[in-house]
Amino acid sequence: MSQYWVVGASWGGTEHQDKKFLQQGIWMLGWEKEDQPAQYKNALQIKAGDRIAIKRMKGRGQTGIKVLHLGIIKGVILDIDKVVCTVDWVATDLNRNIEESRGCFKSIHGPFAKDEWVEKVFCL
Numbered sequence: 001m002s003q004y005w006v007v008g009a010s011w012g013g014t015e016h017q018d019k020k021f022l023q024q025g026i027w028m029l030g031w032e033k034e035d036q037p038a039q040y041k042n043a044l045q046i047k048a049g050d051r052i053a054i055k056r057m058k059g060r061g062q063t064g065i066k067v068l069h070l071g072i073i074k075g076v077i078l079d080i081d082k083v084v085c086t087v088d089w090v091a092t093d094l095n096r097n098i099e100e101s102r103g104c105f106k107s108i109h110g111p112f113a114k115d116e117w118v119e120k121v122f123c124l
Helices: 020-023 037-044 118-120
Strands: 004-007 026-028 051-059 065-079 083-090 094-097 108-113
Touching: 020 026, 020 051, 020 065, 020 083, 026 065, 026 108, 037 108, 051 118
Parallel strands: 004 051
Antiparallel strands: 004 108, 026 083, 051 065, 065 083, 065 094
């Protein structure tokens, strides 16, 4: 059964990696294992067939998130304390407004169960 992940692609909050990720057909956790062990451990749960959404925060004083790109995980590469996923990006440049953030402020969130919120984030 597929799991649903909401992930970031802005290293340090300002270095946007999403265009590079789209071109390379990947998503990579920007943190190494020793820097953010909890996020690294969470990322290790991602598997082929899972769904992934790259989000971005809306900005100061605004609630919710913007969903930019949707993909399907093709594989996961674990190397040198990094988590790199190969991704089939199926919908890009969405700029979808999601009013409820569900606390998605870090680099990786999930897995989420399929519900109304997940449907809004991941619908094609």
